[in-house]
Amino acid sequence: MGDDIAQVEYTREQRLKYRQKVRRCLDVFERMLAEHAFDVDTPLTGLEIELNLVNSEWAPDMANAVVLEAIADPAFQTELGQYNIELNVPPMPLAGDSFATLETTLRASLDHAESRANESGSEIIMIGILPTLLPEHFEAGWMSHNPRYEALQDAIFAHRREDLELDISGVESLQMYADTIAPESACTSVQLHLQVPPADFAATWNAAQALAGPQLALGANSPFLFGKRLWAETRTELFLQATDTRSPELRNQGVRPPVFFGERWITSIFDLFEENVRYFPALLPETTDEDPEAELAAGRAPRLQELRLHNGTVYRWNRPVYDVVQGRPHLRVENRVLPAGPTVVDVLANAAFYYGAVRMLATDDRPVWTKMSFAAAESNFGSGARLGVDATFYWPGFGEVPWDELMLRHLLPLAHDGLDRWGVDPAVRDRLLGIVEARCKLRRNGSWWQSETVARLEGRGLDRMQALTGMLHRYSDLMHSNEPVHTWELP
Template sequence: MGEELTQTEFTREHRREYRRKVQLCLDVFETMLAQSSFDFEKPLTGMEIECNLVDADYQPAMNNSEVLAAIADPAYQTELGAYNIEFNVPPRRLPGRAALDLEGEVRASLNAAEAKANSDGSHIVMVGILPTLMPQHLSGHWMSESTRYQALNDSIFTARGEDIDIDIHGPERLSLQTASIAPESACTSMQLHLQVSPGDFANNWNAAQVLAGPQLALGANSPYFFGHRLWAETRIELFAQATDTRPDELKTQGVRPRVWFGERWITSIFDLFEENVRYFPSLLPELSDEDPVAELAAGRTPTLSELRLHNGTIYRWNRPVYDVVAGRPHLRVENRVLPAGPTVVDMMANAAFYYGALRALSEEDRPLWTKLSFSTAQANFEAAAQYGLDARLYWPGAGEVTPDELVLRHLLPLADEGLRRWEVAAEVRDRYLGVIEGRAKSGRNGAVWQTAAVAALQGRGMSRPAALAEMLRLYCERMHSNDPVHTWELPT
């Protein structure tokens, strides 16, 4: 959820001082990149899984505070919506059989959390957008109790000065206005972290941007919002629109959105933080007592609180992260492309595919992004979000291809080679890349299964709301089986 704030209202002087501190932090960060010793010798990976809560009828359950009290595990935290929780998976290294151990631990933790949630009459669901969420669910007390979330909501609407338009074209167009950022809470994702050295950051971020389209086409799992069938991964467009601080006039002027793919390949992590400071006004201008210049001069590692807080309000799909653990600074690429679910094994497969392909692409002698325009990478991403496995993607050397062809012919061998370089055991590579291969060959990801299941249920005479609830019940059954989504049967 990000760090909690102590206040929701900020004066003009406060905002001016915050801007000065952010710039100061950026200057110190530039010095650190040139002089400091960053922790990267034994790189760690991390995972965050955002989940939804539903009641016995598979409708949103606005009781995350009660569920979290029952779970009583610091790995589980609140998220924006009162029907959301987040599971933070402890960081670990990739080599050997670590991923298999992690799969077992994640399943055990989620099963234990589910059992405790059941005592409160709730179920935990891993899905990109909760299919049964409807407008009436976000009209009352939908927000988690948090100063940060209230301040974020207030700041976005202060900056915008008017209600937010949600207008998504798909098989069934959805158009509405909202007076809060409530629709953002519908977007639940899986975030993947990779610790990298300052020198390797640019190659890894550029490679992650190249991979974003294929990643999303494979993993799409959010076809419904407010009862409408929209994009294969509706979460992408919904998140962008629900947090947009720009009225139409600023969009026309070319002001950049807070949810941002970016606009260029980079040569350093500094490029991204410098863009953050140059292009984006503050949303949560909370000041710390730290003097980063004095901290660095004293031989200590500054936390750069203002720079990190500002970075946390700019929602890049691949976000740069600066953090300090046990007094040592480190850098991470945070991949925010994928939705949650459908199963733990599907998410582990998505992670293995990403980490493997990222390693191979980032180490190529002639990087792929030197043969691909940035705008084409963004077009791939947007096409994948809208059409999923039916998208057409451009790939250097292959031309315009379908995601299944791209994955099977080009990316799976790359991912396997990258995992070999990570010294990942053969059985791990076979298990998880086998899931990706099966998904590509069958043409079935979470979005495909959801829409086919709803169509089958409506074909029996069910209304759309009833079909969505029954589909979600069947989804949850299969989610707990841990069988990958491409093997799921459809209702008959």
């Protein structure tokens, strides 16, 4: 969800004070990287899952306040839209049977939440974009009651000075304007966190960037938006356009958008925070009383709240994170590439592939980013989002290669080795990566199943919205079965 804020409007003086404070925080952070001890004893992973609420007619249910009160679990929090909630999983090590334990815990938490949501008249759906969502659902009362969201919306439109334009062409085309950031709420994702030492951060981030395209093709689960079939993973382009602070003229000048893949391989986490300060205007310029220089001089880890808040409004697909827990600072790569769903076991299979493959790519003697341009990695990302299982990528040693071939011949074996290095139990490793392997061999992911199901239902005479509703009903039943998506039958 991001850090809470206390106000919605800001003066010019507050913005100037914030800019100065952010630069002070950046200077202190640079000193900390050189001098301060970071928490690296037991690298931990974390997980966040964004979820949708629907009513009895399978339309979005603007009821997250009621549902969260019924769930009564601090692990579940609000999200941008009133039909969104988020589940936050406590950090854990990867070794042993942690994935198996996490699967049991996640299913129990979601079953409990589903039961309480049902009592309130809602149902929880874990999917990249809710396919029954339509523009008219945003006519009133769609935004969650949190000052951060209102302030963020005001800041985006203050920078744009005009309505947002959505223009996405894929299998079908969508063109429309929006006078709020409501379309952003359609993007529900899974975020994977990986704690790393400062010396290893750049290699891990570079590896995650290189992996993003194949990762998207593996997990795509967002083919429909506002009744249109667009990209295999429409969520990535929607998120970019629905938060864009730039007018068309600024886009033409090459100004960077807040949703940012990046533009170069890095040598330090400092590169990313320095880019944030140099290139991106403050959207939530709220200043604290912390004196970061004094905190550091006293031997304490400063919160650097202004730098953290600013970083939270630059939506990199692999975001750098600085945090302080129990007085000890640490660094994380937050992987934001994947959509939510389709099932808990699919989410964990995606996570196992990511953690295993990124470990091996980051520790290679001749890492992939020394043999591939950053532009090629960005092109792979776009191809994975647009085409999913039909994507073709550039990869060193393979040239132009179909997604499934790259996965089966190269990346999946790397993921096996990486999970071994993490100390993951072999039985757990084989089960989760076996799901990935079957998905690759059958070329079936959540996006494929959604698209094929809707096409079959339309072939029986249903119109598009009837087919989307029928598909979502089937999706919900299969989601609760926890059988991986590649095994789901078509109607």
